[in-house]
Amino acid sequence: MLLQGTDPQILTQPLLRFDMKSSVLDWLGIILKRDLIIAFRRSSTYITPLVFFLIVITFFPLALGPQDSLLSSLAPGVIWIAALLASLLAVESIFSEDFRDGSLDDFFVSLEPSFILVFAKVMIHWLITGLPILIASSLAAIILYLPLESFVPMILSLLLGTSFMSLLGALGAALSLGKSAILSAIIVLPFSIPTLLMGTSVVTFSLNNQDYSGFLMIMGAMLAIGIPLLCLLTVEALLLNYD
Amino acid sequence: MGSPPLFYRWSSKIMPWLGILAIIFLSVGLFWGLLIAPTDYKQGDVYRILYVHVPSAILGQSIFMFMAACGLINVVWRAKISGMILKSAAPIGMSFTLIALVTGSVWGKPTWGTWWVWDARLTSTLILFFIYAALIGLYSSIDDKTKADRAVSILSIVGLAIIPVIKKSVDWWQTLHQPSTFTLTSSPSMSPDMYQPLLLCVIGFYLIFAFTLTLNLRNEVIDRERSKNWVKQIFVN
């Protein structure tokens, strides 16, 4: 409901009314709690991306041969590509179930501002795909002979990068709601290239003992701009489905 | 512009002029560039492909910026016509980007010895091509045209925000490419004899864009308004 130029609401009503503050946090809490309970009862939601990530990682030594020098130099790219694809795997499900069963209508009618909903959904997606990938990435780094010194930069870059992917993925999911699952991944992939480039650069730079903090800062900045911008655009994209 | 019949009548008057101007600029520019301009002392005559490559690369980028601007207008002010312009411009921009990629690759074979080099500008052009493909793919997946317009507008706004980041991040790569040949702000590093025909070609390409855009937009307007009386009147008589 935001960003609509003709909507008088945006002019007359501040985004966060004072008495609304607690209510917004309540909403966030309830959506998070509800969706996490559902996700834990349906374990495939968080296991599938994890297993996919590890299988893709395993394919590289099998395809390229097990020389440790080769693998450790390719490790940053391999881990990042696998993480990127794995985090887009479950993207379609971010809104599809709530849209099908009508809970989304309820959110839009009674939740103000609506981007809180998107933000909560992005957080849940990250918790059930990004976080397991983050944990499994250490395992991937071991089997790809990535030096121990590069573990911290890898984790940091993945932390920022997978969060951004969840945000982008939410927009892709909202735009292709009710369409094929692969479409949402395809429309998002070209936009994920800076994340991939900078994420791999962080790990590669740390392999060569170079300063990588600049890349992390840019990734952080992208996330900081991405949260409001992409959440608002995702709200717009979701509302398209009611027209 | 707001009223489709008005646009239709107005555009049929302006279209021939756009076409004639495009032909004049392009034929003069290409004739000058391909035949009269001096041979490059390093590359020989091969460099002349630049008279096609550079304008189409410039067009590929600026059409995207134009589309994103239309997208922003469509999302914020709900102006339907801007969504139609966006839709009509997308395939043109994608074609120019493809021409830039192919001519770049043809240029690369004699200059660098390979068809493809992972050079910064070629790579970001390739990514731009993928973004065009994503926009057009999204458009074709949504049946309702107004909805499709808005969805593509939203995605193009993300593109607007992220393309500078893509360019910057790709620029970090080591590159074989020459420094930028054509900028509007700084003085050109090429000799004026080579530079002037290029300018004509660029203007000619913009005119082609304007011409094809109007053509596509007319088709789009007719298609969407086909049940209206004014369309029937035009095509029945």
Added chain:
Amino acid sequence: MLPNLKVENLSCVRSEKAIFKNLNFEVLPGQNIEIIGSNGSGKTTLLRTLLGLINKEEGIINWLDENNNFNEYRSFDCFYQGHQMGIKNMLTVFENLKLTHNAKGMNVEDINKCLERVGLNKTNEMASDLSVGQKKRISIARWLLKDFKIYFIDEPFTALDDRASDLIKEIINELNQKGSSFVITGHRSSNINATLIEI
């Protein structure tokens, strides 16, 4: 008595066709509106337009605020239920009520009371084990979580047996006594005490 919602000259055009035109009605406290029309006549579109899910094209939707002024935006909570009921299969009957915004601050007994009112006793059963009719009852129990000023319910009487529709009528009656209004849609009149609007 001032109406909670006042609609003037509301029109909606979709792909060159007028779905509804120049609708005028008021929703007074404790009184109901029933929107009657065949499939595809735009009943859902009308509800969604009223609630701002869809941009209105023409007309005025006025909501009463705390100071008895009419505003274009809504400052109080409404309850909206679409065709789908928003029941999560992977949650229990109890959780399906508890994990909604409207159940804020309610304890177990309060929620169980709502469920008992609609005849659901096994509150720890997973919703996936329930029949469609029982799921519908969960969604009705949600009406009771809070006293809303206006309930917007899309086709509450479709695919219901007589006992369930009697239950709904009873509950609507009870809530009407408390001053709540219902705006419901349907294919034909459901014989509740309501102003009919045909579109």
